[in-house]
Amino acid sequence: MITRIITIVGFTAAIAAMFTLEFMGRRGSSxxxxxxxxxxxxxxxRAGRALVLLGWWWLGWHYFAR
Amino acid sequence: xxxxxxxxxxxxxxxxxxxxxxxPVLGTLAVLGLAGYAWVASGLPPFSGRALVGVLIPGxxxxxxxxxxxxxxxxxxxxxxLTGFSYWAICVAALLEWEASAFRDNSLSWHPSLTALIDPxxxxxxxxxxxxxVWLLAGWALVRR
Numbered sequence: 001m002i003t004r005i006i007t008i009v010g011f012t013a014a015i016a017a018m019f020t021l022e023f024m025g026r027r028g029s030s031x032x033x034x035x036x037x038x039x040x041x042x043x044x045x046r047a048g049r050a051l052v053l054l055g056w057w058w059l060g061w062h063y064f065a066r
Numbered sequence: 067x068x069x070x071x072x073x074x075x076x077x078x079x080x081x082x083x084x085x086x087x088x089x090p091v092l093g094t095l096a097v098l099g100l101a102g103y104a105w106v107a108s109g110l111p112p113f114s115g116r117a118l119v120g121v122l123i124p125g126x127x128x129x130x131x132x133x134x135x136x137x138x139x140x141x142x143x144x145x146x147x148l149t150g151f152s153y154w155a156i157c158v159a160a161l162l163e164w165e166a167s168a169f170r171d172n173s174l175s176w177h178p179s180l181t182a183l184i185d186p187x188x189x190x191x192x193x194x195x196x197x198x199x200v201w202l203l204a205g206w207a208l209v210r211r
Binding site: 014021025049062 | 107108112113117118120121124125128129132133140141142143145146147149150151153154157158160161164168175176177178180181183184185188194197198201204205207208211
């Protein structure tokens with residue numbers, strides 16, 4: 001049972017860290033990019049855009065179609 | 067100098083379709099339409115052809131918009147601060163590794179995957195519909211990048 005709790009804490013910590021980074025990135029002077037900024041940077045190329053959009057679509061398929 | 071040139075990089079001026087002025091009524095109607103679609107699509111039985119079509123349609127629409135007729139895009143930054151981005155990379159890698167180790171252990175009760183944890187949470191139709199709507203809006207946000 002303890003391993004299950006550790007697992008959940010691990011997922012929660014990773015996701016909470018991402019929210020923290022997003023919050024910090026939205027402060028004007030921060031060097032940390034927001035999720036939108038680094039995703040936008042990755043999508044500057046056609047291949048990068050395709051990969052990011054494919055990842056988005058996969059999430060929808062994974063959680064809502066199966 | 068246009069609004070496009072004066073905006074802060076990475077920050078939108080206003081939601082608008084190409085070359086147009088902001089249309090709050092149209093935007094509200096669009097969100098309501100997406101919410102209706104999310105409600106219907108999220109109620110389709112999993113592992114069915116209809117559920118697959120329910121996610122294929124937004125995927126095709128986003129693909130067409132992204133490559134065919136994109137809306138006014140929020141300019142991407144010219145460069146990323148490597149240190150700042152590395153924090154994101156570490157978090158994403160940690161999440162993926164944690165998920166991969168769940169599959170490697172092959173014991174969902176001891177080491178559940180993120181999917182196994184999230185699926186029960188989004189089973190109620192209103193929650194599932196809201197999650198579907200968030201997914202649709204995320205797709206729209208990506209098209210604008």
